[in-house]
Amino acid sequence: MIREWMRIVNHQEIAEKTYLIELEGEISTLVKRPGQFVHVQISEQYFLRRPVSIADVSPVKGTITLLYKVMGDGTEALTYKQSGQSLDIVGPGGNGFPVHQQRGEQALLVGGGIGIPPLYYLAKQLTAKGVSVKSVLGYRSESDLFYVDEFQSLGEVQITTNDGSVGEQGFVTDALPPLNSIDYYYTCGPTIMLKKVKEELINVPGYISIEERMGCGIGACFACVLETSESCGKGYVRVCSDGPVFRPEEVIL
Amino acid sequence: MIREWMRIVNHQEIAEKTYLIELEGEISTLVKRPGQFVHVQISEQYFLRRPVSIADVSPVKGTITLLYKVMGDGTEALTYKQSGQSLDIVGPGGNGFPVHQQRGEQALLVGGGIGIPPLYYLAKQLTAKGVSVKSVLGYRSESDLFYVDEFQSLGEVQITTNDGSVGEQGFVTDALPPLNSIDYYYTCGPTIMLKKVKEELINVPGYISIEERMGCGIGACFACVLETSESCGKGYVRVCSDGPVFRPEEVIL
Amino acid sequence: MDLSINIPGLNLKNPVMPASGCFGFGKEFAQFYDLSELGAIIIKAATGEKRFGNPTPRVAETASGMLNAIGLQNPGVDGIIEHELPFLTPYKTPIIANVAGSTLEEYADVAAKISNGMVQALEVNISCPNVKEGGVQFGTDPELAYEVTKKVKQQTDLPVYVKLSPNVTDIVSMAKSVEQAGADGLSMINTLTGMKIDPRSRKPIIANQTGGLSGPAIKPIAIRMIHQVYKEVKLPIIGMGGIETADDIIEYLLAGASAVAVGSANFKNPAVCVDLIHQLPETLDKYGFTSVQEVIGGAHH
Amino acid sequence: MDLSINIPGLNLKNPVMPASGCFGFGKEFAQFYDLSELGAIIIKAATGEKRFGNPTPRVAETASGMLNAIGLQNPGVDGIIEHELPFLTPYKTPIIANVAGSTLEEYADVAAKISNGMVQALEVNISCPNVKEGGVQFGTDPELAYEVTKKVKQQTDLPVYVKLSPNVTDIVSMAKSVEQAGADGLSMINTLTGMKIDPRSRKPIIANQTGGLSGPAIKPIAIRMIHQVYKEVKLPIIGMGGIETADDIIEYLLAGASAVAVGSANFKNPAVCVDLIHQLPETLDKYGFTSVQEVIGGAHH
């Protein structure tokens, strides 16, 4: 993990209040797994960094891509940064999703809202290995949709929206495919969604990526800990450095 | 006095760490006298506004010109603002120099460092009325010189520098012209200089412009008060609203 | 959207007022907007005699805040009654006088004189950290706070709000003391004592050495103290400390304040109070509230 | 430029160390720079048994600062000795252990165990605002502070620095108490208790409701307290609170600190401590100093 000023090479709105930002720098060469994140200093005005998942990596361009949604003042301020400017980034952080599945296996990706981005880089890696990927992507409404074409180019996609404006109305758990063919699932999204997914997919092995408010983002401050199930080791894990990806049976949501 | 976002139409370095910034807006139409100032919000990062004198006004362009020197973090941050951007300004503040002298009279302007700017607009107003203006301008060193040509186009100019790199070595008080011809003097600069000028010119009527740390800049918080001489009214004045220009006999420096 | 709030002696059309010492006696702000729009106005501290205050510099900038050590400069209670209040009384907004002093007698004297019908409530400043005598002692010792509150109550028929100092170990016991002494309400918080040293001069920037810290930097402390006091004391609270946005107002109301005062933000934006009043309905609506009343203490349910 | 400083038990090659709780046990920062460059390292609090700490969220952002309520999560003193210290001891920098507890006995127990030769000094944390029992009571009552200091001193031959809480009316009397109890030095300041409420959820953001405020927001309070204590107490002070720049370090030294600790700034810039150490010579020079020693207490001359 390093700290560096990464150059913004692309920054655009791709859906309602949802932005793509592409950053050039050495961190792009250090990403080990999908599901890792970077810790973004928005400006001197914001005391804490913001964790944002790495949604894609381009080794050719030496860039990483982040997709973020405006959720508060910090992400709002981020939208004003322009291509050519630099951003103070620490990363890549965390361990991300393992990509151990074999050619011919089935993977199910379940993403909700701004939990969807890390699944894209994961989907690319899985399909590159010959794993067949099905995605269930949940959005609030039609105007919130992003990266649907990108996911579709990698496999079957099922969309849900809260208001039914596109795809199925309801939550991602209302649109899961038949589970018997799934070898592993991978999910990222709001905690309430993760809980439901964990319950519904109790019989499928999987990986859950979890969000928690962070201080340091590197494992030192213990802001982001999660209790682990009794069977698991020391009783807690740090989302930033032990995670953000965990086995569902490991952690208490 | 109003608060408005003024557009930066010109911003350039004119001497070492000394910048000219020209701002367009309604405040330019409200300036009553030379020696008034504006209260500048540098950015959200700086809690207090910075008082800066109005160095010139262009009624044609609808602009005011400020000349400022980098003295700390706030003025440093100001240098990064670019033409086209806007600045949050409150002004014009204070009462400034009276321009009551008559055609044919002599005025002496004594300015030190970043106290020189308000004297420029004053010199223009005085010469426009037919008053003859002599200026003594003190700088630290050659690289700090600014607006010498501008002052020279309005009258005789004597330069002093601390290191003697241009003009006379020493302080402004070392280079005062014969005083018998002077009807009024006007001075602005560091307090230590003002004290000396006040002493040296004890027999000449004059006006002193004073700097003090400010809170509100509009007369409400009493941060910027100065004790007045016993003979004078309520015992104190506010630099921001009763000043920044005072009669030397009025105030205790 | 109903912005009105009633607290003892004060029918406020909205909960926003300028804080004492940050608004002078209103005159300077009248050039920026109509003061009648304000929920109320808290005027600058009044002492028995006129005071010059501390030497300058009296202010310094800090991270998200400022220090001040004005030192209660004011024209004295008689001067205020004669020269300052006549300007303010025509506006359609209640005036709250900030009562200060170095001795119990001075508090009593000022309270008695200023209760002459020109103001609608008193705010007793037992928390000014910038004067050598009185002021902050009254605000850090529960017994002295009790005494001064009781004394002021005896001198006036106006509702008495006591302004608490945050420079204490136990804010709740301070609040309880003044409650027992008969206070009608609380004002929270005054400034925290701080210092800034200039590495160039190697001296404190403020001539008085220490000054009172205000601004957003202290908001978390104010919110915590109001939250604690609201749980233990029945008095209505006027909340203050670092308010700059309508969201900040909601936060104060949720913590337990019934109204709010805006202090140093007036120096950034002279129209901040009226701007916040105009933004408040939309902000309340955004968070699903239909009145100000409904928000008060919401973080405790 | 001479950056070295000697304070009881500690020969520091420079006055900069990471503050307790903001640096874990060093491992994570070792990937950013060589920890041997540090003046010293203050490790995370140790308690008698392992603690899980408070529920999450445990941090919230504030203006120029943050709130935290970690709640002394740590592997327990035995776990620290066994699993954490062995990583740190090879570095050429003194280690200061942060000793915490809920009872006098727990403090004593932790102090005794951790004085096993692996650390060079103890910092007694009587000021953690984020635990239900102990912690902050010891830090707000001069008699309890005396007791705990005395008790810890009895258990160890290491120099004992007592870390004071700023949440008190009278910091000087706290400092005097621990001086009388035999403390070798002071650490000032811990966090101020604060709260932030989310207008959307209408609840405090921190699950523990209150948290400790750190960052530049509190620097003026820390500087004021150190300035006050330096005048009245002879003990050397490790100063902390909002340090982000080399100028901040000068300000702390001028106020009276002999060394400084950098806390939450490590979260912004993981290399901040070493960056500051590298900037210090030039900054000292800029202000006309030729050593760190010369700056200490400079604002008092």
Ligand SMILES: Cc1cc2nc3c(=O)[nH]c(=O)nc-3n(C[C@H](O)[C@H](O)[C@H](O)COP(=O)(O)OP(=O)(O)OC[C@H]3O[C@@H](n4cnc5c(N)ncnc54)[C@H](O)[C@@H]3O)c2cc1C
């Ligand atoms: C591992 C991880 C990966 C993430 N990846 C993405 C992503 O790819 N795209 C995206 O849009 N968002 C992502 N998030 C969420 C993102 O961090 C928050 O939306 C963002 O921090 C909100 O900042 P703000 O200033 O706009 O909101 P504010 O509410 O103003 O932020 C205030 C504080 O709360 C913290 N905070 C608020 N919400 C969250 C949250 N959900 N998680 C963690 N901290 C929060 C902020 O970091 C900040 O410290 C991720 C979070 C985590 C933990």
Ligand SMILES: Cc1cc2nc3c(=O)[nH]c(=O)nc-3n(C[C@H](O)[C@H](O)[C@H](O)COP(=O)(O)OP(=O)(O)OC[C@H]3O[C@@H](n4cnc5c(N)ncnc54)[C@H](O)[C@@H]3O)c2cc1C
């Ligand atoms: C009426 C008046 C007119 C002025 N006109 C000019 C001008 O035309 N050009 C120019 O370059 N400077 C002028 N100054 C001085 C200018 O305000 C300061 O140089 C500037 O505020 C320094 O800000 P900073 O952030 O760079 O310094 P910092 O030292 O970082 O500022 C910290 C705080 O101290 C205040 N401060 C520091 N120095 C001064 C000072 N000398 N006077 C008042 N406040 C100060 C700042 O406003 C700020 O609140 C004037 C000051 C006054 C009072």
Ligand SMILES: Cc1cc2nc3c(=O)[nH]c(=O)nc-3n(C[C@H](O)[C@H](O)[C@H](O)COP(=O)(O)O)c2cc1C
């Ligand atoms: C310059 C200044 C002067 C003040 N004078 C007074 C005063 O006279 N009486 C008083 O009770 N409080 C006084 N205060 C405190 C404010 O009323 C308020 O309690 C405090 O500043 C916190 O609010 P803020 O953060 O919005 O400024 C003063 C504050 C400032 C900044």
Ligand SMILES: Cc1cc2nc3c(=O)[nH]c(=O)nc-3n(C[C@H](O)[C@H](O)[C@H](O)COP(=O)(O)O)c2cc1C
């Ligand atoms: C996340 C976090 C955890 C902390 N944990 C401890 C601790 O375990 N023991 C302690 O004495 N202080 C602890 N502190 C307080 C710091 O050591 C320091 O005193 C305080 O944060 C002020 O410094 P700063 O403003 O540089 O952060 C902690 C602070 C933070 C932000």
Ligand code: FES
């Ligand atoms: S954010 Fe600091 S340990 Fe995870």
Ligand code: FES
């Ligand atoms: S700066 Fe407020 S009265 Fe002058």
